[in-house]
Amino acid sequence: MSRIGTLPRDAWPPEFATAMERMTAPGRDPLALFTAVAQSPRAWERFAAASMAGPSPLSMRDREVVIDRTAAKTGNEYEWGIHTKVFAKKAELTQEQVRSTFDGHADDGNWTAHDATLIATVDALLARNRLSDAEFARLAAEFDTAQVLEIVQLVAFYNGIALIVGALDLQPEAGMPRFPDNKD
Numbered sequence: 001m002s003r004i005g006t007l008p009r010d011a012w013p014p015e016f017a018t019a020m021e022r023m024t025a026p027g028r029d030p031l032a033l034f035t036a037v038a039q040s041p042r043a044w045e046r047f048a049a050a051s052m053a054g055p056s057p058l059s060m061r062d063r064e065v066v067i068d069r070t071a072a073k074t075g076n077e078y079e080w081g082i083h084t085k086v087f088a089k090k091a092e093l094t095q096e097q098v099r100s101t102f103d104g105h106a107d108d109g110n111w112t113a114h115d116a117t118l119i120a121t122v123d124a125l126l127a128r129n130r131l132s133d134a135e136f137a138r139l140a141a142e143f144d145t146a147q148v149l150e151i152v153q154l155v156a157f158y159n160g161i162a163l164i165v166g167a168l169d170l171q172p173e174a175g176m177p178r179f180p181d182n183k184d
Contacts, residue, residue, distance in 0.1 A: 033078065061091040071162065077179050
């Protein structure tokens with residue numbers, strides 16, 4: 001549940017119902033994040049418009065490294081749990097790499113040079129809201145312009161989700177992993 005509740009199914013506008021049908025696995029309830037934000041049609045419209053879902057210039061693995069690291073570094077246990085449970089295996093992330101997204105670093109031995117560039121980029125953006133010339137050069141040497149923009153937008157989007165989740169005090173979805181140091 002969230003501090004503001006969630007939009008009950010019988011109050012879903014047709015556009016939101018269609019979106020939830022497309023975004024939710026059969027037999028599952030939509031994420032509380034979605035039904036909380038959907039209480040305001042304008043908020044949902046803005047959220048959905050900014051969403052990073054759909055085709056991407058990045059591989060699934062690259063996307064998940066960026067999302068998992070961003071969620072971990074912003075304290076967003078809600079998204080980290082969903083992404084590490086649902087997508088880590090498909091993205092071919094090992095358990096050690098999943099753990100490293102939480103408390104590792106770019107050069108901890110869990111990552112290829114390619115992956116380490118993603119981790120270092122997320123860390124720099126979240127620490128300073130910018131990349132140094134050297135950090136950008138490292139990123140641009142590994143990724144093309146469309147991919148660089150996607151990486152930066154993913155960090156921005158999931159940082160924003162962390163703010164929403166924190167403000168609404170959304171608890172992790174049932175059955176999703178918690179941060180490794182969480183004893184709850």
